[in-house]
Amino acid sequence: MPMRSRHSAHGRAARSAHRTKPNHAGHKGTKALHAGKTIGLIIGVLLAALVVYAVMLLNSARILKTELEQAVQVATSSNITADVSNGQNDDQFSKIKNIVPELQEHTGAARKQADGAVWRIAMAFPYIGDDLTAARTATDAFDTLAQQALPGLIEAAETMQQSGLSNGDGSFNVKSLDAVSSKIGGANTVLQQQVTALHQTPEPHIGQVRDALKTGTGILDSLAGTIGSYSDTVTSLNAMFGHSGTRHYLILSQTNAETQSAGGVVGSVGTVTVSDGKVTLGDFYSDSKFVMTESVKATDEINKMYAISRLGVPYGGDIRLASATPNFPEGAAYAKEVWAGQSFGSDDIDGVLSFDTAALQSLIAVTGNITLSTGQTLTADNTAQYLSNQVYIDIPSPEAEDQFFEESAQRIIGDALSGINADKAMKLVGILPKMAQERHLYLWSFDKDDQPALRAAGMTGELRQQKASPVTGVYVNEMGWTKSDWYVQRAATIKRTSVSKNGAASYHVSYSISNSMTEDQAKSLPQYITGTFPVDMINQLVGQAQLPDDEKTVVDAAISGLTQPGVVGHSLAIAQPAGGKISNIKLTSDSPTQVQPAQTAFDKFTSNGVTYWVNLATLISPGSSATLEYDVTTAEGSSPLQFDQTPTAGAPKVTYDYQQ
Structure with missing residues (x-):
């Protein structure tokens, strides 16, 4: 075999060495290429994941939106808000019961979406996170309404029907009442927590979400408010009537024909005994059967509020003045002490119930018409007018009038409190909150354990004193004995x-009083309506006070005006809100009987933590009017000012202008 050339071998080695020499630039390029592909792949995967997530979120949002819209549609088309508000019989509660499963189906499906991981992740996103949080909170609230609150209300109604709120002998079934209170109370607590959380969510950025949330919140507020009223009312009834053992309550029947701060002058008084749920109504006594007692020790608020007492007149305990303060617990304490001083009274009173003529008319709407021994039939339409006006025209005798008031109060209140069944109970639950809100009804227990439930239901007639929720009020005491x-x-x-x-705010309050009686009516109507001012008695009392000459001149002028037929003489009291201030009090009138110093001078006093500004008397002749104006400044961070007042004969006329 021929030998290869050394040069050839060397050349091949050189070429081989050349081929295997590292190419650093090419290697770096390959790495970059691979890294770029990896990053691109990652970005692609992330983009794909985001697209998938976005699709999932949009689909979830679509489902939630559809289900909530259908839930709202079910609630509105079935008129469930009105049915709950007016739920006074089986048919209405059956309607509510029938739509609840459909409502639960929609709210449950919506909540499933809002509770999912897709929705929860999105809630952390900037901008839209607030919108999604608000939507989820609304979904939770709606579902709580459907799954717990409405079923609790239905279950409470069914318990009344099946177990019976009555034992069959007219007495309350104490165990049933307590069970009903627990069922509806528990469901209401959860619902109110959800609604509160909904109001605390940030305002959504997206207009459609914001508008939808506004609509849904409105429905929830309405239903939650009504269910809350039902719960609070049942709980308050349980506090008063659900005890084992025996309780004795005083019942005040007020007549709005003669206005007092808490309603009207006390015209008749009776008792009700509740023994293990059994209700026994005692006799009623007209105010004319009461004797004056020594000065009341339980409270001095009425002495500070009532104009005669503020003149320094030593006025004793008078049952007619128990409603002279708007702070009903003080009036209740006053009435309890005066009752104990009567020959027919007792010192074992555990609480006080009070009804004015408007409340009695509402009770008749529950119990049905009554026909009295005079032949007069009282109905849900005529009772307030008859007891406040027509009775004085039809029955001219004061003694016969007293007997009529005793009988009517005993019959109406007795029918309402005895023979309780589920239907009557739900009707009472439906009307009591509104009566209490408008100051036609008061419930007060001297047992401190009962008081929180009564306060929660708004039944006590106490003046709210909270800086965060300011309330001002104007209260009227009639001084003319008309x-x-x-x-x-x-x-x-x-x-x-x-x-x-x-956050502090300023307000201007304007309060008008008009006397619609005509001059002809002032001449033709019975004197018991137009005025029976006891001049001699008042002069004797004022004489004991030994007033300075200038004050006595003012008082004499006021007395002269109060003797004119049809003139109303209102002593006005302004309540100052907690943490706020009252200023610039002004009273103007076109009445020919007005007495400037008596109506324009307002004195200041404080009682039970409330500061009042009171005048002596505002005299308003038939066909005349007066206007009280004042400014209010509320505390920092407080909610809008609310207005309270002595109850009116018709619907309250209060206008709020909060555009500023």
Whole structure:
């Protein structure tokens, strides 16, 4: 075999060495290429994942939106809000029961979406996170309404029907009442927590979400408010009547014909005994059968509020004045002490119930018409007018009038509290909150354990004193001893004039009082309506006070005006809100009987933590009117000012202008 050339071998080695020499630039390029492909792949995967997530989120949002819209549609088309508000018989609660499963189906499906991981992740996103959080909170609230609150209400109604709220002998079934209170109370607590959380969510950015949430919140607020009222009312009834053992309550029947701060002058008084749920109504006594007692020791608030007492007149305990303070627990304590001083009274009173003529009319709507021994039939349409006005025309004898008031109060209240069944109970639950809100009804227990439930239901007639929720009020005490207040119209306007950066606000309150009685009516109506002012008695009392000459001149002028037929003489009291201030009080009138110093001078006093501004008397002749104006400044960070007042004969006329 021929030998290869050394040169050839060397050349091949050189070429081989050349081929295997590292190419650093090419290697780096390959790495970059691979890294770029990896990053691109990752980005692609992330983009794909985001697209998939976005599709999932949009699909979830679509499902949630559809289900919530259908739930709202079910609630509105079935008129469930009205049915719950007016749920007074089986048919209405059956309607509610029938639509609840459909409502639960939609709210449950919506909540399933909002509770899912897709939705929860999106809630952390900027901008839309607030919108999704608000939507989820609304979904939770709607589902709580459908799954717990409405079933709790239905179950409570069914418990009343099946177990019976009555034992069959007219007595309350104490165990049943307690069970009903627990069922509806538990469901209501959860619902109110959800609604509160909904109101605390940030405002959505997206207009459609914001509008939808506004609609849904409105429905939830309405239903939650009504269910809350039902729960609170049942709980308050349980507090008063659900005890084992024996309780004795005083019942005050007020007549709005002669206005007092808490309603009307107390015309008749009776008792009710509740023994292990069994209700026994005692006799009623007209105010004319009461004797004056020594000065009441339980409270001096009425002495501070009532104009005669503020003149320094030594006025004793008079049952007619138990409603002279708007703070009903003080009036209840006053009535309890006066009752104990009567020959027919007792010192074992555990609480006080009070009803005015409007409340009695509402009770008749529950119990049905009654025909009295006079032949007069009282109905759900004529009771307030008859007891406040017509009775004085039809029955001219004061003694016969007293007998009529005793009988009517005993019959109406007795029918409402005895023979309780589920139907009557639900009707009572439906009307009591509104009566209490408008100050036609009060319930007060001297047992401190009962008081929280009564306060929660708004039944106590106490003046709210919270800086965060300011309330001002105007309260009226009739000083003329007339029964003319049926002819008086009152209206209030509360206008916000400014809001500071710290949240404090200023308001202007205007309160008008008009005497619609005509001059002809003042001449033709019975004297018991137009005025029976006891001049001699008042002069004797005022004489004991030994007033300075200038004050006595004012008092004499007021007495002279109060003797004119049809003149109403209102002593006005303004309540100052907690943490706020009252200023610029002004009272103007076109009445020919007005007495300037008596109506324009307002004195200041404080009782039970409430500051009042009171005048002596505002005299308003037939066909005349007076206007009280004042400014209010509320505390920092408080909610809008609310207005309270002595109950009116018709619907309250209060206008709020908070545009500022």
